[in-house]
Amino acid sequence: MNPLSCPLPHPATDRILLAHGGGGRLTHQLIENVFLPAFSNPALNARHDGALLARSGERLAMTTDTYVVKPLIFPGGNIGDLAVNGTVNDLAMCGAKAIALSAGFVLEEGLAMATLIHVVSAMRDAARAAGVPIVTGDTKVVDKGKGDGIFINTTGVGVVLAPDPIGPEHIRSGDVVLLSGDLGSHGIAILSVRDGLEFEGDVRSDTACLWPAVEALFTAGIEVHCLRDLTRGGLSSALNEIAMIAGHRITVDEVLIPVKEVVRGACELLGLDPLYVANEGRFAIFVPAKDADQALAILRAEPVSAGAVQVGMVHEHTSGIVTLRSRIGGNRVLDMLSGEQLPRIC
Amino acid sequence: MNPLSCPLPHPATDRILLAHGGGGRLTHQLIENVFLPAFSNPALNARHDGALLARSGERLAMTTDTYVVKPLIFPGGNIGDLAVNGTVNDLAMCGAKAIALSAGFVLEEGLAMATLIHVVSAMRDAARAAGVPIVTGDTKVVDKGKGDGIFINTTGVGVVLAPDPIGPEHIRSGDVVLLSGDLGSHGIAILSVRDGLEFEGDVRSDTACLWPAVEALFTAGIEVHCLRDLTRGGLSSALNEIAMIAGHRITVDEVLIPVKEVVRGACELLGLDPLYVANEGRFAIFVPAKDADQALAILRAEPVSAGAVQVGMVHEHTSGIVTLRSRIGGNRVLDMLSGEQLPRIC
Numbered sequence: 001m002n003p004l005s006c007p008l009p010h011p012a013t014d015r016i017l018l019a020h021g022g023g024g025r026l027t028h029q030l031i032e033n034v035f036l037p038a039f040s041n042p043a044l045n046a047r048h049d050g051a052l053l054a055r056s057g058e059r060l061a062m063t064t065d066t067y068v069v070k071p072l073i074f075p076g077g078n079i080g081d082l083a084v085n086g087t088v089n090d091l092a093m094c095g096a097k098a099i100a101l102s103a104g105f106v107l108e109e110g111l112a113m114a115t116l117i118h119v120v121s122a123m124r125d126a127a128r129a130a131g132v133p134i135v136t137g138d139t140k141v142v143d144k145g146k147g148d149g150i151f152i153n154t155t156g157v158g159v160v161l162a163p164d165p166i167g168p169e170h171i172r173s174g175d176v177v178l179l180s181g182d183l184g185s186h187g188i189a190i191l192s193v194r195d196g197l198e199f200e201g202d203v204r205s206d207t208a209c210l211w212p213a214v215e216a217l218f219t220a221g222i223e224v225h226c227l228r229d230l231t232r233g234g235l236s237s238a239l240n241e242i243a244m245i246a247g248h249r250i251t252v253d254e255v256l257i258p259v260k261e262v263v264r265g266a267c268e269l270l271g272l273d274p275l276y277v278a279n280e281g282r283f284a285i286f287v288p289a290k291d292a293d294q295a296l297a298i299l300r301a302e303p304v305s306a307g308a309v310q311v312g313m314v315h316e317h318t319s320g321i322v323t324l325r326s327r328i329g330g331n332r333v334l335d336m337l338s339g340e341q342l343p344r345i346c
Numbered sequence: 347m348n349p350l351s352c353p354l355p356h357p358a359t360d361r362i363l364l365a366h367g368g369g370g371r372l373t374h375q376l377i378e379n380v381f382l383p384a385f386s387n388p389a390l391n392a393r394h395d396g397a398l399l400a401r402s403g404e405r406l407a408m409t410t411d412t413y414v415v416k417p418l419i420f421p422g423g424n425i426g427d428l429a430v431n432g433t434v435n436d437l438a439m440c441g442a443k444a445i446a447l448s449a450g451f452v453l454e455e456g457l458a459m460a461t462l463i464h465v466v467s468a469m470r471d472a473a474r475a476a477g478v479p480i481v482t483g484d485t486k487v488v489d490k491g492k493g494d495g496i497f498i499n500t501t502g503v504g505v506v507l508a509p510d511p512i513g514p515e516h517i518r519s520g521d522v523v524l525l526s527g528d529l530g531s532h533g534i535a536i537l538s539v540r541d542g543l544e545f546e547g548d549v550r551s552d553t554a555c556l557w558p559a560v561e562a563l564f565t566a567g568i569e570v571h572c573l574r575d576l577t578r579g580g581l582s583s584a585l586n587e588i589a590m591i592a593g594h595r596i597t598v599d600e601v602l603i604p605v606k607e608v609v610r611g612a613c614e615l616l617g618l619d620p621l622y623v624a625n626e627g628r629f630a631i632f633v634p635a636k637d638a639d640q641a642l643a644i645l646r647a648e649p650v651s652a653g654a655v656q657v658g659m660v661h662e663h664t665s666g667i668v669t670l671r672s673r674i675g676g677n678r679v680l681d682m683l684s685g686e687q688l689p690r691i692c
Binding site: 013014015016017018019020021022027030031034035038039041043044050051053055057058060062063064065066067068099100102103104105106107108109110111112113114116117120121123124127133134135136137138139140141142143145146147148151153155157159343344 | 359360361362363364365366367368373376377380381384385387389390396397399401403404406408409410411412413414445446448449450451452453454455456457458459460462463466467469470473479480481482483484485486487488489491492493494497499501503505689690
């Protein structure tokens with residue numbers, strides 16, 4: 001077995017850091033420098049949330065995610081519904097309706113059986129709500145102190161129902177950027193029960209299945225160019241990834257981006273920027289300007305995207321960057337998260 | 347979210363034990379009492395190595411496995427090739443050729459980048475050898491002391507090429523049981539580098555891709571009734587699972603089961619039974635007696651199953667049990683592994 005023919009060109013580090021899992025720059029480097037050179041193939045190289053598999057008669061999508069959220073149970077959800085919704089959502093972002101999920105558990109020796117049953121029950125309910133069966137599974141147990149309660153991998157297969165190709169490379173100058181609702185609740189809900197922090201007001205995770213909103217856009221014939229859920233790294237990292245792949249400039253307007261008062265207050269207290277905080281039930285939608293109003297009306301009719309708003313635009317540009325018009329009127333580059341803002345958020 | 351409507355009928359334990367991941371009786375109970383009641387659906391309820399998804403035009407199979415083997419690198423392989431071969435093999439056991447794999451990594455903070463690159467290179471080589479692309483992936487990082495180097499989930503989608511349905515429910519009285527080669531090398535190779543043990547002679551893991559052997563059987567028109575790889579819990583647990591589902595009695599002849607001298611010696615030293623030790627490149631094949639000789643010749647022509655032999659038979663019976671005719675001539679029930687013989691073997 002030979003080592004990779006493409007070694008790290010600029011080894012930022014010779015050890016794995018928490019930030020390698022944060023969804024920002026170091027995650028990006030790990031993917032570009034280690035995984036892509038090793039596994040290179042057209043489906044993977046597309047760098048989308050999931051892979052497209054062209055099979056006779058239909059287009060299938062496949063996506064995978066491992067969930068290591070800490071704590072296992074938090075306001076508004078737990079690792080179980082997160083694991084189902086997150087993977088169903090990644091398929092939805094490929095324009096695909098989930099048709100089958102697998103579930104792989106890594107359990108830590110000594111885990112309370114009641115906790116496992118609580119989590120498994122939540123997976124059952126989330127899978128029913130999303131209308132997708134969990135068709136195959138696997139359980140491993142690791143010695144006490146070599147895991148952390150429960151890690152869950154869910155991998156999903158879906159049927160692509162989007163009439164046209166969807167992805168970062170399909171956004172166009174003049175497209176509008178829609179956001180399905182307010183930002184930051186998932187990340188702050190996790191923090192609110194971690195390390196003994198407590199905030200005024202009730203913040204619950206936004207974890208939810210996004211497929212009904214996506215399906216409604218397709219059904220209405222909206223010309224959808226790109227969809228992206230705003231998980232690790234939040235809105236900023238998602239937009240940066242899209243801008244980089246597309247080679248276009250994306251501008252967003254801070255004043256248009258909804259953030260609940262309690263979430264904004266918690267972010268200020270903790271020195272966090274809500275544009276970088278993870279969401280588990282929010283996504284960005286790129287559509288041509290002609291479809292913007294109709295798309296917003298359709299999104300607002302679905303409970304999961306009732307708070308949909310237009311937040312930005314796509315502009316022709318030679319290199320992909322994201323700029324933010326701030327609350328006080330200035331423009332600044334909205335960079336990709338470099339380090340790790342909130343480890344183990346999903 | 348309601349708790350499971352079917353609680354543990356006989357809660358053997360209120361905590362997860364290592365043995366819940368051992369592939370034996372406790373794993374079986376966890377599946378029957380927790381996962382199946384929650385996720386019940388026809389594909390999952392079939393209790394096969396993978397799930398069959400009937401799609402227009404073709405039959406797809408899906409399977410998942412998380413690999414937590416310790417140590418990460420061992421004689422004959424590492425967690426990377428194990429993760430690719432294991433999942434490709436689970437598809438092969440469904441009669442399916444792998445067409446796409448996903449890879450989900452849980453990395454422990456502080457892992458040496460060189461170790462990750464070594465493992466990823468092995469995955470690349472194993473995937474190339476199996477002719478299957480890794481189409482999508484995910485990386486999470488957990489804090490130091492909350493993981494153990496690397497855990498890898500691989501989930502596979504395959505196209506079923508078996509002309510007839512394959513599975514434990516399809517074995518018939520009069521079928522012969524073939525074994526693709528000698529037993530126990532994987533488990534003993536892992537043990538040989540764990541806890542400072544050393545054995546005389548060189549034992550290397552048997553990790554390998556089984557698909558070429560399976561495909562050769564189909565190509566030759568062999569009537570394959572059931573295939574099962576002999577991983578966690580070894581030959582005994584695999585045969586017990588099959589016997590239970592089929593409701594037939596399976597008899598095997600100890601003297602016909604090949605075990606290398608060095609493996610047998612190590613097992614004796616450690617008080618292990620090679621029939622319960624995990625293999626990662628061995629499988630059992632159920633075919634009608636009429637096809638036995640031809641099937642053996644075909645298997646022996648493939649490097650991965652060059653040591654194929656006939657080891658047993660299927661008999662009509664009202665309840666599924668496995669009996670062994672021992673080396674000294676007596677008959678005894680070969681039970682399913684109850685506890686955990688070798689934790690974290692795959």
